[in-house]
Amino acid sequence: MIDLRRTYAESLDANDELAVFRSRFLIADPDRIYMDGNSLGRLPQAAASRASQVVMDEWGEGLIGGWNAGWYEAPRRVGDAIGALIGAGPGQVIVTDSTSVNLFKLVAASLALRPERHRIITDSLNFPSDLYILQGAAELLGRGHTVVSIGMQAGGEVPDLGDLSAAVDSDTAIVVLSHAAYKSAYLYHMESVTRLAHERGALVVWDLSHSVGVVPIELDRWEVDFAVGCTYKYLNGGPGAPAFLYVSTPLQERARSPIWGWFGRDSPFAFDLRYEPAPGAARFLAGTPPILSLLVMEAALEPTIEAGTSRLRRKSVAQTEYLIALADELLAPLGVAVASPRESERRGSHVSLRHPEGYRVAQALIDEMKVIPDFREPDLLRFGCAPLYTTYADIWEAIDRTRRVIGERMFERYSPVRRGVT
């Protein structure tokens, strides 16, 4: 049985090889327990300095000259930096637009590469915006594509892999899945699912939003075709920081973006009247990228790059295991169930806990207990472990304070009526 004392958490922190990275972030109030780094990462100090530099020096003083002093290359340069975190060699990753817009581009591109096929396979674990993009693309193209969601195992948070295998057939154009599920953190075995799709002649598009930076990913080695991902969760890029997009080298010559913007053209500032796609993944750039958000995000990557995905994954697994063990001991008796996979290999870096009063518990934690989890309908509390700055003591406090909220029925003071937007 696990040691339930806070001193044990403190000893884990004392022995944590990554503990030093916490000082690289702004921690305004150490007693405020932030367990939502899976939704919006904390502010890295380097990002704050960079914001001021970009605004005052590069824009304020450099003016239009910024385009010749690093801005123009930024989508490719930052793309390569993220590529190094996900096993993608240079020239395959770019940063631009949002995850949804990038997914739209890749779905259109990949469907065009399989013109005789009509099925788009996904699952109900996928991020809703991804599902919307698929539905919208099918309707826009009007060529009879259908979006097929595979079945779930009982409980609804783990896919039925047999059903997935049966669903990917000779009429399947693409398989579009989130590597880590946003609700339960269920983690697909990307390599084997990619192989399965390829065996049936389909292409894959992976959404890495909830795994990038905390789970080792080898896009090139696993022969992934396309991927997208978000930079403001574990990569700490800042709210709405631009997303990334991966196009594997073998597909780059044939894949075409449906949005022919000037940044996706060679020599955009030559202002030719006819579009020719740029070589490589850069053809998936569209309009002018949001430079301020982009360069701040670039600086925010530093701690992730220095810590390295392997070490981050090791700590992440240890932390989610610790959180689950505490929840089993302290919260299960109060009616809380672990909704995330118990097998660490199949779990990302957050843990979802189910409680019938989950919404009100979350409100009480935020308003009275200085704990910030997030809530996902209908009854899930999500606790994210961001190994760059989450401490074991944070986890102990989060579970202990949740125990008090439920045990002392503090949540009963809160309305079940949803408020706010997140």
Added chain:
Amino acid sequence: MIDLRRTYAESLDANDELAVFRSRFLIADPDRIYMDGNSLGRLPQAAASRASQVVMDEWGEGLIGGWNAGWYEAPRRVGDAIGALIGAGPGQVIVTDSTSVNLFKLVAASLALRPERHRIITDSLNFPSDLYILQGAAELLGRGHTVVSIGMQAGGEVPDLGDLSAAVDSDTAIVVLSHAAYKSAYLYHMESVTRLAHERGALVVWDLSHSVGVVPIELDRWEVDFAVGCTYKYLNGGPGAPAFLYVSTPLQERARSPIWGWFGRDSPFAFDLRYEPAPGAARFLAGTPPILSLLVMEAALEPTIEAGTSRLRRKSVAQTEYLIALADELLAPLGVAVASPRESERRGSHVSLRHPEGYRVAQALIDEMKVIPDFREPDLLRFGCAPLYTTYADIWEAIDRTRRVIGERMFERYSPVRRGVT
């Protein structure tokens, strides 16, 4: 004849009712003559303060709570603020994505509203990225749309309005034009062109990138259907700041975005698996907007809103007329021709000057003379008058220094081989 002395420019500045606004911008070196505000506006002091506030307070301390403290509403709130500058009542303008991506969305939406028609009318004055978007949308949809560019008058910088009238026929779905042309600043009469399109049953999509903030625009009154525009030129929003998009109230119920992202849905944080478009223009939102770039841009709007478009236009016209008069007197004898319309009603806020060695002249101005114009192929120097901060003395200096570069043949020291990206 115009008074050619610098003291005359100084007297114009002394009598300028908007002169006070210059102090609202960072001017690091007053002797550096920035004539490229039509490409990237200067840094407003308010934007610099706001950047620090968003990064440190809202992200760093507020963390995920930012979404409940103003971020979520920002695309609508800032959209309404821009709407007030372009004659659009509330609920019709949103800020999101880039101009190119927004144009893509509106082109797909408007073509779907005219399913029996196949022609897309535009012109070669349009910004190349806009032309690419049209070509790409036609190819993506695969429904036989053709992009038709109307003819130009001799010289190539002014459209043949007779040809425009002839081109808009009963098979025309949409007319897509830039209000002010990026090269020559030619300014369409938006109201009459919109009426012409409507008389033939076509819809209009206007790109306001080069006119917003310096030319009065009345989208509602002129019964415009759709519009897009950029915020980093005369609106000073910062490099790559997100763009805006207008959908007129009468079309909002029927118009559908082709990119079904979660922010274009009602209650995105409820995470429903099926997409339903949000009411109003907000359905054209897609993924998470770049909050940092967006909120900095919001603060940057302040001086434009305070000065008001009428006063800005009055000064802008006076400044471009002054610049043209100086060019006629001082540069025409050196082989420079005015490439922008001479009729002020048909001209935006920049002036293009043609010289066979335009590229090398621009290099010499930038490298040796502390004047920053920009250059557009094949032989155009663009001088932007940004009435919020450009002084008459700036204009005098810009023309006088250009006179020296050409008169003393300083440009001959520069290679005609293009360097850099802008």
